[in-house]
Amino acid sequence: MSDTRSSKTTQASRPQASTTPVTLRVQGMDCSGCERKVEAALTRLSHVEEVSASSVTGSVRLTALPGKALSHSQIKSTLKALGYQVIDESVDTAESKKMTSWWQSPKGRLVIVSGALLALAWGLKFAWPALGSWPFIAATVVGLVPVIHRAWQALKVGNPFTIEMLMSIAALGALAINAAAEAAVVVFLFAVGELLEGVAAAQARRSISALSRLTPSTARLLERGEVREIAAASLQPGQRVQVRPGDRLPCDGQIIAGHSSIDESPVNGESVPRERGEGETVFAGTVNLDGVLEVEVTRSAENNTIARVIKLVEEAQAAKAPVARFIDRFAFYYMPAVVGVALLVAIVPPLVSSMLWSESIYRALALLLIACPCALVISTPAAIAAGLSVGARNGLLMKGGAVLEQLGKLKRVALDKTGTLTAGKPTVTDVESFNGISAGEIVRLAAALEQGSSHPLAMAISDYFHNEGFYPEGTQQTGVTLPAVRGGRALAGQGVAGQVEGRELMLVSPRYLQRSNSSANDWDVRIEALEQQGKSLALLLENDQPIGLIALRDEPREDAQKGLQALARLGVQAVMLSGDNARTVAAIGEQLGIEAEGELMPEDKAQRVRQWQAQGLGPVGKVGDGINDAPALAAAEVGIAMGSGTDVALETADAALLKNRVGGIAEMIALSRATMRNVKTNVALALGFKALFLVSTVLGYTGMWVAVMADTGATVLVTLNALYLLRYRFNDIG
Structure with a gap:
């Protein structure tokens, strides 16, 4: 699909003596931590000049040093040692079509097994207390082995401070001081987080294949x-x-x-x-x-156009680095500091004082327990989970904590017109008749000509006839049928014609009159005025003479105005970007009081988003419902799809409005801000408890049992605070 990918040789072991970047598909690379490990490992190879890994697209882009050749066999072996696998193009194509369930993946099986062992351990603890901590130790070891393996492999390539290393030290430290139950819980939660990242990444990649299905085979x-x-x-x-x-x-x-x-x-x-x-x-x-x-x-x-849209989505997703996990960022400084302090606590006091080695080691192990990131591991995900739950109950689907966090930072939101701010289908707005014929008669005759047609304008006229009750005098609505059409025929690209009740009729666009010998000069001004309002016109002709017209337009949703006002109250600027014709877009924009731009192709919408980002007008959100919105949805910091949109829009977007309400955008932003306030409170509580008891443990005022209570208390406290978020109410935001 891309030039770099097509240049990749099918013989993986053959070196490529070229400075052209090569893109490889990698399986199992599902998070920002994975990206950093892969980049650190591959950068150490002698023939590699530059490496860029993307967990979103599941790919690694490599550039060789001038005059050097990329050795695919060495790259594959390096990645395999880290736990990742390079996928050949032919295998990748087959894999992309296979919908593997989460429980069939290695991460899924690990979650199931470690979760079952954890549940069994708690059952045995209450049924047979004499077993002690052994069931929890077993559950910890099963979940921790793959984590330790990845931490060791990362350490071998010069990257010791990883989330895996932090978890390994925390769990092993907990086991060492007989806190096996806590170790087992932390390891299980970590496995669940890893699984969820993998599922989200796989869904994002599958959205690309949905785009390609638009083109017939x-x-x-x-x-x-x-x-x-x-x-x-x-x-x-x-x-x-x-x-x-x-x-x-x-x-x-x-x-x-x-x-x-x-x-x-x-x-x-x-x-x-x-x-x-x-x-x-x-x-x-x-x-x-x-x-x-x-x-x-x-x-x-x-x-072609679809292929270019696919490429734009891939590039935008790869360029949009996911928000790094808080624990992973914090661990870069936190873990070496804590380990260093624990070593000092264990070694220095016996050397400079009369403290016994057993006492100093005891304090060091208690310190490691306090340093165990249990409360931190739970604090942020607990608040995020509560926020996501509140959103889901209200039809606001957000794909993960990073999206929920970013929503609250939005300064500008670009909205599509069709199906987002408008209903997505044309409706009759005006009916005008000539020569004294009633408006109802114009609609009745037009609906008769269009009956049976699936054209959107025809269906809109038919719906208008039935909904407004335009029936002949003396008849009842129930059981009334439209008159039959004789000699009905389609005028390619122009309209339809036929005989209705003995009258020779045509329903055509204004362009037909311009191409025919008939004169419509008396109605030019009116036609021009309606078209300037962005309306599509259908002229009803009898014997080639106009007898009436019907104007149609895709009108704004009932809640569009209110939703845009809610965004303004939150300090978020709304802009309309549409592929529809400029006159229609300008008319709808004026009606809604919003800045609007029309006649944009998919790449134009994405370009507008990137321009705003470059000008410092972001973070930018993009709202749309169609495949044409996919590149812009991916380019924006947050892409939001309407729930009635295409599968591609829903998969490409970071969030979705399942109830198709424009007001849902403001509700998402308000919920994000409330959630992040909760997250900051939780983090402050967790770190505050740890700071307090780290000092008291080092000074010997608190021992292991207090450390356990402190860590458990902090965990309970941040969890309760997160659960409070479940009571969040939107009031009248949207």
Whole structure:
């Protein structure tokens, strides 16, 4: 898909004497700590100049030193020693299609086994107290072995201060002072966290494959007047394809023959299908609605619109480094300091005073127990879990603590128009009649012409007829049917025609009148005024003379105005970015009182987000519901998908509004800020307890049993504080 990836040799053991960066797919690299370990290990290789690892995309990008060759066998062996595996392209393709359940993964099995052993240990403790701590020791060892292995491998490549090393020392220290139950709990919680990171990373990677499914697998190739099916991936510029009504376009191209309405919503979010004719450009993944088209391919499969969207999503996700885990950051300074202090407490007093070695070792072990990060391990995840639970109960889905933390920092939010600020489908806004014909009659005749059509405008007119009750006088709504159409026919890209009750009628776009000999000069001003409001028009003609018109537009959601006002109260600026035509976007933006920009392709939306970030206007959030929003959702600090959106938008985004309420954006931000206040309180409580009892333990005022109580008390306290967050109420935020 990318140039770097396609340059990778299939013979993993063959060195590459090139300075071109090479991208390798790596299995099991699921967190920022993993990234740092991989980068530290590979940077030490003599032939490597630069390394960039991404846990989001599961890839490592390497550049060789000038004149050197990348040895894939050495890279693979180095990664394998760390517990990771390089995946070949062919294997990766198969793996991406396999939906492995979390309990089938190594991390999942470890969580299940260690959790079962922990539960069994507690059961045995109450049933057979004589067994002592052995069940907890067994549970600790089972969960700790892989952690110690990873810590040792990281130590061998010069990276001793890892979260694995911190956990190993904490657990072993707890075992040494007979706190096996606490050791087992900490190891189990750590395993659960590792599993959740792996699941989230795998889901993010699978979202990329969902994008590729937009393009059909086959295409109808035109050669020497004959049509044959070939693989869409094999299409090359200059070839011609036939696209039937209802088919997705297999390529980016130019229409050579034919005229049709094209549903471009998968690419640009346009709410109303656009009419396309000879000489106009069409995009891969869009849907041909009503006419047969002959299209000349202008871009190869690896460079078409969908492929470029996929590449943008990959690059944005790789560039957006996940927020480092608090414990991992803190451990860089905390662990060596605590271990150093414990060693001093164990060794120095007997050498400079009459203190017994047994007493100094006792104090050192108590110090290690106090230093055990139990309360810290629980404090942040407990608050985050409570915040996520509150959000989920209210239809606010956030994919992890990093997202919840970042939401509260947002300064600007970019919103898509179609399906986000608007309902996502056109509705009738105006009906005007000519020559004294009633508005109801115009709607009735238009609905009759369009009956049976699945075109969005046709369905909107039909819905308007039935919902507004435009029925002939003397009839009841129940059981009334529209009159039959005789000689009904589609006017490719223009509208429909036929006889209704003996009247020769046509329902067409204003463009039809411009192309025909009929004159609509009397209505030019009115048509222009309605189109300036961003409305799509359908003109009803009888014997080629206009007798009325129907205007339609994708109108704002009922809660859009209130949701935008809630954002303003939180100090967050809202901007509309849309692929819809500029007039429609400007009209909706004016109606909502929001800055708006239209006619943007997916890469344009992502570029706007990056520009704001570069100008210091961020952090930036992006809200959308379509595949066209995927690159911008990935580029933003926080991507938010509407719950009715596509699977790709939901997978690419960091959060989702399951109730499709614009006000949910403000609710997410307010909940984030409340959660982070809770997190800061918890961290202060946990560190405060530790600081107090670290000093008292070093001075000998408190012993092991007090250390256990202090650590357990801090854990209980921060947990209760986190549970208080479950009572959070949104009031009237959104």
